[in-house]
Amino acid sequence: MLLSHSFGPALRHPMTPAEAARLFASVAENGAARRVLLLRPARLPGWPAAEDQVARLRSALDPVLALPGLVWNDLPDGEALAIWRRGGEAEVSAVEAAMAGSPGVAAVFDVPEDLSSLQLALAVIAAEHGHAPPSVASGPPATPITLEDVVSIERVIGQVELLDRLTSMAVWSFGEGGEKTRAMQSLGLDLQGLLDVLVPGRTLAPEPRLRARLARVAHRRILGQLAASHERASGGTITVPSGSETVLSPEFARFDASLPARLRGRIMLEIPLSEAVGCVEGFTEAARVAAAAEVPVCLSRIRPAHLAAIEPLAAGATWLRLCGCETMDPDALRAAIPPALMPRIIADDVALPATLAILRAGGVGLFAGPAAEAA
Amino acid sequence: MQHPVRRAIESGAEHWAVAVALPPPARSPAVLSAFRRLASRVLPEAGLAATAEAMVLFGRGDAVPAAADRVAARLGELLPEPGTRFSRHLLPRDAAALAAYARAEPVPPTPIEEKRPPTDSLLAMRRVLAAAPAELWVRRLPIVSLRPGGKARVVARRLCPDASIAGRALAGGGAGAPDAPAEAVGLLGSLLLAAAPSLLAREPPGGRLVLPLAPASALGGAHDALEGSCGRAGMARLMPEVALEDAIAAPRAFASARARFAADGQRPVLASASSATLPMLRAIAAAEDLVAITAPDAIEREAAEPGAIGRLGAQRIVLGGCRSEADIGFGLALGVGLFEGPVVEMLLAAREAA
Numbered sequence: 001m002l003l004s005h006s007f008g009p010a011l012r013h014p015m016t017p018a019e020a021a022r023l024f025a026s027v028a029e030n031g032a033a034r035r036v037l038l039l040r041p042a043r044l045p046g047w048p049a050a051e052d053q054v055a056r057l058r059s060a061l062d063p064v065l066a067l068p069g070l071v072w073n074d075l076p077d078g079e080a081l082a083i084w085r086r087g088g089e090a091e092v093s094a095v096e097a098a099m100a101g102s103p104g105v106a107a108v109f110d111v112p113e114d115l116s117s118l119q120l121a122l123a124v125i126a127a128e129h130g131h132a133p134p135s136v137a138s139g140p141p142a143t144p145i146t147l148e149d150v151v152s153i154e155r156v157i158g159q160v161e162l163l164d165r166l167t168s169m170a171v172w173s174f175g176e177g178g179e180k181t182r183a184m185q186s187l188g189l190d191l192q193g194l195l196d197v198l199v200p201g202r203t204l205a206p207e208p209r210l211r212a213r214l215a216r217v218a219h220r221r222i223l224g225q226l227a228a229s230h231e232r233a234s235g236g237t238i239t240v241p242s243g244s245e246t247v248l249s250p251e252f253a254r255f256d257a258s259l260p261a262r263l264r265g266r267i268m269l270e271i272p273l274s275e276a277v278g279c280v281e282g283f284t285e286a287a288r289v290a291a292a293a294e295v296p297v298c299l300s301r302i303r304p305a306h307l308a309a310i311e312p313l314a315a316g317a318t319w320l321r322l323c324g325c326e327t328m329d330p331d332a333l334r335a336a337i338p339p340a341l342m343p344r345i346i347a348d349d350v351a352l353p354a355t356l357a358i359l360r361a362g363g364v365g366l367f368a369g370p371a372a373e374a375a
Numbered sequence: 376m377q378h379p380v381r382r383a384i385e386s387g388a389e390h391w392a393v394a395v396a397l398p399p400p401a402r403s404p405a406v407l408s409a410f411r412r413l414a415s416r417v418l419p420e421a422g423l424a425a426t427a428e429a430m431v432l433f434g435r436g437d438a439v440p441a442a443a444d445r446v447a448a449r450l451g452e453l454l455p456e457p458g459t460r461f462s463r464h465l466l467p468r469d470a471a472a473l474a475a476y477a478r479a480e481p482v483p484p485t486p487i488e489e490k491r492p493p494t495d496s497l498l499a500m501r502r503v504l505a506a507a508p509a510e511l512w513v514r515r516l517p518i519v520s521l522r523p524g525g526k527a528r529v530v531a532r533r534l535c536p537d538a539s540i541a542g543r544a545l546a547g548g549g550a551g552a553p554d555a556p557a558e559a560v561g562l563l564g565s566l567l568l569a570a571a572p573s574l575l576a577r578e579p580p581g582g583r584l585v586l587p588l589a590p591a592s593a594l595g596g597a598h599d600a601l602e603g604s605c606g607r608a609g610m611a612r613l614m615p616e617v618a619l620e621d622a623i624a625a626p627r628a629f630a631s632a633r634a635r636f637a638a639d640g641q642r643p644v645l646a647s648a649s650s651a652t653l654p655m656l657r658a659i660a661a662a663e664d665l666v667a668i669t670a671p672d673a674i675e676r677e678a679a680e681p682g683a684i685g686r687l688g689a690q691r692i693v694l695g696g697c698r699s700e701a702d703i704g705f706g707l708a709l710g711v712g713l714f715e716g717p718v719v720e721m722l723l724a725a726r727e728a729a
Contacts, residue, residue, distance in 0.1 A: 013630065023631055030595030068607075069638035144595065147501055147562060151494045205591035205628065208621050209561040213494075274624035280649040303626065309654035324626070 015073040016327075017126040020081055021119045028112035029203045030144075036109045037064060037082040037092060038121055043104045048078075053102065060098035063091040077129050086110070132326065132351040144206040145214075149199045154217055156198065162218060163225045163232070165194065166240070171346055172372045173365050180375060183366050184237035184268070186348075189222070191215055212243075212275070219246040226267070227255040233266045239298055242269035244279060247286035247297075256293040264294035268319070272301045276313045287316030298346070304328055304336035314341065319366075321346045330358050337362060390466040392473060492545055492559050500544040500559060501566065504536075509570030510577070512540040517723055518585065518693055518715045523707050527722055531583035531614060533695075533715060534574060536563040564589065568597055572604035575612060585644055588615040590625050593632035602639070611640035616667065619647045622659055633661065644693060650675040657687050669696035670716065674705055684709045 015023070027034050039061075044053045061082075064070070070084040092108050099105040109118040126132065166187040173183040191214060192204055204211040219242045226232065226240060246252060247269065259267070269290060276283035276299060290297050296318035302310065303324045314320055325333055325347055333355075337345060342363040350356050350369035359367070444463070464472050492500075504512045515532040538554040545559055546552030564587055571586050578584060592598055593615060602610050615636055622629040622645060636643045644665040647656040650672035660666050666687060673694060676683045684692065689710035697703050697716030706714060 013634065019627060022627060026591065026628055026631070027594055030591055032594050032596055032599055069635070071634040071638065144565070144597070147494070147498050151498055154494050205625070206589055206595045206597065207565065208589045208591075208618075208624060209558070209564060213558070213562075272624065274620045277623055277652050277655060278618070278620035278648065280651045301624075303623075306623070306655060306658050309658040311654070312651040 013071065013073050015075060015081070016131055017075060017122040018132045019327075020073065020075065021122045024111050024115055024118055026205060028115050030206055032111075033086055034083055034111045035086050035088065035092070036111060036118060037095065038107045038109065038118070039080045039082070040105055040107075040125075041080075042078055044102050056098050057095070057105065060095045064088065064095060067091060075125065076131060079125060143202060145195065145199070145202045145204050145210050146207075147210065149195075149202055150210055150214055150217075153195075153198050153214060157217055157221055160194075160198075160221070161225070162189070162194075162222050163229065165189070166222070169368050170373070171239075171366050171368045172375070174360055174367070174375070178375075180372075182236065184239060185235075186239045186270070186368060187241065189215075189218055189241040191218065194218065212278075215241075216243055216245050219243050220249055220251045223249075223251040223255050227251070227258045230255075230259055230263055230267065233263050237266045237268065239268040239270045243271055243275050244282040244286035247271075247290050248282070252289070252293075256295070259293070259295075265296060268296040268298055270298045270300045270321070271317075273299055273306070273310065273313070274301065276316075280313065283313060284316055291316075300348070304333055307336055307341060308338060314344075318344065319346050320344050321348050323348045325350060325355050325359065326352055330354070333358060334362055337364070339363070387467055392464045392466060392469075394462045394464065394473065492556065496545050496547075497559055497562060499547065500541060500555070501562065503544040503548075504541065504563065505566055509566075509574055512537050512544075513567065513570060513574060515574070515584070516715055517719060518713055519719050519723065520712055521703065521707065521714050522712065527719070527726065529582075529723070530713065531585050532578070533585040533616070534567055534571070534587065536560045536567065564592070565597065568592065568601060571601060571613065572609070575605060575609055578612070581612070583612045583614055585614045585616050588617060588632075589621050590617055590628040590632040593635050594628060598635075607639070614642055614644055614665070616644040616646055619645060619652055619656055619659065623655070637663075647672070650679070653683060653687065660687075660691075665691050665693055665713070667693040667695055670694050670698070670702035670705065671696060674702075677705075677709070684711070 024036070041047055041054065041057060044050050044057070046053070048054070064082055065072070067084045067088045070082055073081040073083065075081060095106050096108070107121065111118065166189055169186045169188065170182050171184045171186050172180050174180055191211065195202055195204060195214070204214070222240060223242065223246055232238060271283065271286070287297050297316060298319040298321050299310075299313060299317035300321035302320055302322050304322055305328065307320070307322070320341060322345055328336065343365065345364045346366040346368065347359050347364050348368045350359070350367050350371045353371050353375070356367060356371040356375060462472070466473065514535045514537045516535055517529045518531045518533055519527040520530045521527050538560050541555035541560055541563065543550070543552045545555045567587060571584065575584055605613065617629065617632070633643060642663065642665060644667050645656060645660045646667040647653055653668060653672065653676045656666055656668070673684055690712060692706070692711045693713045693715060694702070694706040694711050695715040697706070697714050697718045699718055702716070703714055703718060
């Protein structure tokens with residue numbers, strides 16, 4: 001490790017290359033500007049024994065660490081990212097000069113201008129060390145969505161065939177002998193992608209209330225369209241993106257009225273945990289209404305570390321969809337899932353076979369993500 | 376679309392129907408769903424029509440009368456309220472009895488639908504408030520530090536759009552308009568961010584403001600602009616308030632925003648909107664965060680889980696929504712030191728008057 005735990009800036013975070021790539025994409029999307037110093041000390045000749053070289057690098061880094069607002073992110077395997085707002089030209093030049101004889105040890109990027117090259121560098125690091133590859137797109141900085149944009153979208157969304165725009169991902173179950181069967185099809189809505197089509201150049205991220213409003217409009221439209229074509233579930237169980245207010249809306253009543261008995265239980269509604277937390281009473285009522293209609297609810301985007309704290313909300317859901325399992329170490333992940341909840345867990349976004357194996361051994365039965373696809 | 380009962384009557388084909396009179400007290404989304412669920416279970420391809428007062432289920436075939444009886448019997452168990460009536464009809468013979476249903480209007484929108492303001496009204500509200508001085512529509516709610524037997528000291532003021540003014544703007548300026556709903560107030564976040572520098576300038580030297588902020592906003596250009604207006608010293612006097620649901624929805628943005636807050640010398644406030652989510656607040660808040668909860672939620676949670684408030688860290692709690700001295704007494708007894716709410720404002724007003 002380049003910096004010992006007792007040395008360096010107060011703000012230090014561990015981060016995977018994929019997380020770093022997403023962070024920088026988010027910085028660019030939100031129209032902010034950052035300077036990034038990527039440090040790969042393992043590329044020093046003779047590392048980690050090359051004490052002279054390491055001392056020279058540490059010495060050159062001292063002024064960088066003193067830059068105002070600097071945040072230090074430890075990547076796996078001893079590499080690091082120092083991030084701050086613009087400035088610090090002299091400090092960076094000193095690091096580059098100190099490492100002039102060791103190419104690839106230190107590199108400076110300005111986000112958003114150098115976003116693509118930075119993401120490429122992170123992809124290389126991920127590949128070299130066998131980490132999950134970053135999968136983020138880079139693009140020009142977008143401006144935040146406005147209420148005016150939402151007004152214009154609400155006027156046209158009635159003509160948009162949203163069901164056809166939903167993404168599809170298989171959820172797999174694994175038997176005791178390892179045999180894999182498709183348990184359900186998870187349909188997702190890329191709200192930002194929809195926005196890119198309807199109002200290009202806007203981002204939803206800084207405006208969660210407008211995002212929520214847009215999501216509600218889209219969810220109600222999806223349910224309305226599903227009421228007219230629920231045969232989409234005739235091939236097997238599907239989950240569709242939804243929300244509490246949508247379940248309590250006339251669209252759900254019409255959907256419920258149109259749903260034949262043979263399809264009840266086979267169309268499930270996915271409600272994100274953040275929405276349930278934002279309005280617990282609404283979620284509780286929605287879960288009750290959905291249960292009366294025999295439409296199961298999946299509470300989704302739950303981090304394993306939060307499972308133990310969501311008891312009242314979990315009671316209203318048939319399934320609990322976990323994400324971010326790979327941000328925890330294996331022991332913590334095993335400990336985070338209460339045994340009573342295990343049979344109701346769907347593990348999403350599982351990228352690593354090791355994570356799949358840990359969760360399967362723990363009793364989780366349903367999985368989605370690259371590792372489940374490849375198993 | 377033609378009314379389903381009318382269509383069944385006019386087709387001339389034989390249909391069985393069961394009508395269920397549901398007086399308003401018995402009607403709820405859950406009851407409607409239960410009826411539909413039962414109906415579709417016993418009559419998988421049955422049609423259904425509902426009015427504000429009753430629902431009618433109909434279908435074709437010899438199995439329908441018995442199935443309709445089963446629906447009626449099961450609903451009788453579910454809805455024992457006096458006045459709930461069931462009747463069975465054969466169309467077209469009993470068309471007259473069902474004529475009321477055929478003329479009925481569709482089910483009215485749910486109350487939630489009616490409560491939601493149209494987007495055009497929201498747009499007009501935003502335009503009005505953007506043109507008005509922030510002092511007119513932003514409330515600055517005092518947060519005071521209190522100790523048993525000690526004097527109240529204002530430590531910060533929480534910025535919050537005035538729901539009453541926003542409601543008037545939403546209604547086109549009419550006096551007596553209801554308060555703006557939470558959704559409309561929530562949409563004023565970016566206006567509040569833009570108004571923060573001028574509101575900070577009105578504070579006494581060293582005065583702090585709590586500013587609601589989405590995590591991703593703290594990473595964006597609007598926040599950079601805020602820093603440009605307030606300067607580094609001013610930024611340290613702003614305390615970003617992040618709603619728990621926003622922190623959960625964007626964990627990476629929240630982690631990065633938290634780093635930025637620390638770099639700016641800001642102490643964030645993580646706010647929970649329900650007693651049920653207090654355990655989640657405990658799981659997500661970092662040691663240095665303040666946490667904002669309301670007195671009713673805290674009292675409810677403490678009753679359900681004794682010691683819950685202490686585990687959250689009483690010293691860092693901002694107990695909001697305090698309406699009575701009992702609320703403050705509850706907090707003080709648990710070691711809470713920061714309070715906000717109508718009773719706090721009354722306390723300060725009384726002190727000023729004295």
